[in-house]
Amino acid sequence: MKTALVGDIGGTNARFALWRDQRIEQIRVIPTADHARPELAILAYLSEVDQPLKALEAVCLACAGPVGGDLFRFTNNHWQLSREAFCRELGVKELLLINDFTAMALGMTRLHDGERITVCDGEPEPGRPRLVIGPGTGLGVAGLLPLSGGGWRALPGEGGHICLPVGSEREAAIWAHLHRSLGHVNAEAVLSGPGLLTLYRACCALDGQQVALDSPAAITKAALAGDAYAAAVLEQFCRWLGRIVGDNVLTLGARGGVYIVGGVVPRFAEMFLRSGFSEALREKGQMSRYFDRLPVWLVTAPYPGLEGAGVALQPLLEGA
Known part of the structure; x- marks a missing residue:
């Protein structure tokens, strides 16, 4: 079973989860103010859930702001991310960056009864x-x-x-x-x-x-x-x-x-x-x-952005 990491990063909080068998697991919410860079927040998350970095097949981050090019600056927090530097520092082969509302929209396709x-x-x-x-x-x-x-x-x-x-x-x-x-x-x-x-x-x-x-x-x-x-x-x-x-x-x-x-x-x-x-x-x-x-x-679903990030990432995992 392939394991990936999905993140939904807004202005105030970053939500992370593992994506396995088309489901989110081990959800954590981390204030963006607690870390200088998204890489550090991810490493802290993986440590907390006892997930080895080397076991990750891919990462999908849903980010607040327009996505394009190598460098991404988050709209409502102090973080920025270089795709090349991110993959090099974390040893990740596949990084998918999508707009946070791309993930939110795709999350609507995963709503359950009562949500x-x-x-x-x-x-x-x-x-x-x-x-x-x-x-x-x-x-x-x-x-x-x-x-x-x-x-x-x-x-x-x-x-x-x-x-x-x-x-x-x-x-x-x-x-x-x-x-x-x-x-x-x-x-x-x-x-x-x-x-x-x-x-x-x-x-x-x-x-x-x-x-x-x-x-x-x-x-x-x-x-x-x-x-x-x-x-x-x-x-x-x-x-x-x-x-x-x-x-x-x-x-x-x-x-x-x-x-x-x-x-x-x-x-x-x-x-x-x-x-x-x-x-x-x-x-x-x-x-x-x-x-x-x-x-x-x-x-009222608790984590539609994480669900949507997983939906966006799934075709890449299936083709890997």
């Missing part, structure tokens, strides 16, 4: 693309395209950096406030973990409110505990996510459905289901009916 919650009822249109999108340390966006012979192809992009849309006077005021400090206001400036805190602070500044909360977790906790102002900020977050999802559905033609992923939204899943997300999703004027019967799911 997604229905947000909007509907039926996937056969043969149509699906959208995979979600806030975490940043905002990830990818397409999932059905292949004529069966299977799926992930279509990665950098959709988190598109312009933040404005759909109301309130949103225009928030956007203007952010523009004064940020210049270009991209989607993940608001629709991410750090973005939730940015949104809260902007709302406080506009409303003359004291900034009483100092982290995304604190905002979510306060909203769930009944704090009306924190709940209103979270509602605005959900509505803006709806607008962005709707824009991407129209652009991709994603009548196959939408997967909401990432670590942020599942923390307030019940509030999200009651929010104005689905209303904002459909606010597209004459194209509003395009969203009739469009299925939207909130993904």
Whole structure:
């Protein structure tokens, strides 16, 4: 049985696992701040799970940011990686680098029962693309395209950096406030973990409110505990996510459905289901009916990025 290592590396955490017999095993989550380089984090992981480096057939790392060339700089952490130096230092024959949302999209093909919650009822249109999108340390966006012979192809992009849309006077005021400090206001400036805190602070500044909360977790906790102002900020977050999802559905033609992923939204899943997300999703004027019967799911699977990295790596292992 061949053994490979798969990694899903975001801005805050690196998740590693062994890939054996098309399954992930020995999962560990390592803060990226704990190690200077990804090679050191991998060596620490292998030591912890008692896996000899020489037994690895290949490595697949799903990385936040555009992948290409020898040198890769991670978008939201201090790591960088040279493919050539990585393979030389670790003695790895095969290194596959893929975008983290390529892995996330492929992970949707491995979901099990109970790992997604229905947000909007509907039926996937056969043969149509699906959208995979979600806030975490940043905002990830990818397409999932059905292949004529069966299977799926992930279509990665950098959709988190598109312009933040404005759909109301309130949103225009928030956007203007952010523009004064940020210049270009991209989607993940608001629709991410750090973005939730940015949104809260902007709302406080506009409303003359004291900034009483100092982290995304604190905002979510306060909203769930009944704090009306924190709940209103979270509602605005959900509505803006709806607008962005709707824009991407129209652009991709994603009548196959939408997967909401990432670590942020599942923390307030019940509030999200009651929010104005689905209303904002459909606010597209004459194209509003395009969203009739469009299925939207909130993904609660614990490690879809690792699963997707394994899916991406499997053809290479089978050809080795």
